[in-house]
Amino acid sequence: AQSVTQLGSHVSVSEGALVLLRCNYSSSVPPYLFWYVQYPNQGLQLLLKYTSAATLVKGINGFEAEFKKSETSFHLTKPSAHMSDAAEYFCAVSALANQAGTALIFGKGTTLSVSS
């Protein structure tokens, strides 16, 4: 069975500092991995996704994530945090890849706070 673990329910950084949000996955098949962002009182928006084409994935708003099979990780990074990055971030894995009715399994989320 697939699962996702996000390390740290809350991360605080200063504006301009590096952002690192950690995600480890468990999957018995090659996984499809995603990062979503949720701003207050909104639904989730896709930040980026891993499609096996490249291990380093670039997403929107300057975020990127690196797939490391040996570490079963898909950590999200951004070189320089901006105040507008404050939100909740979810890592997700696609269950039963290539099967009909597959649903995303979400981690419990990491709230990112950015201070000036």
Added chain:
Amino acid sequence: NAGVTQTPKFRVLKTGQSMTLLCAQDMNHEYMYWYRQDPGMGLRLIHYSVGEGTTAKGEVPDGYNVSRLKKQNFLLGLESAAPSQTSVYFCASIDRDKGPNSPLHFGNGTRLTVT
């Protein structure tokens, strides 16, 4: 293009009351999902549908029923609401024709409080 629309946005119910949450998508997606979001729990799948007339249970289906009579609509019903169902409910849809790594399209959520 509205995407995924959920109604209502907010609702307060008393224990034992029933209600239906409506999700509508205009993207002709086959697959639709209902999730609930609770603090510290992330999103958990309640039910999902892979096409008109079909539904299936997710991780936390108890106390909920769903129907997919039309391709564009996915209804979530609470027959007898309980305080444990206080949550934010999200509907999502996906175009699986684009592959298993297609992104989910989410609605803006329904905030339900059961007193």
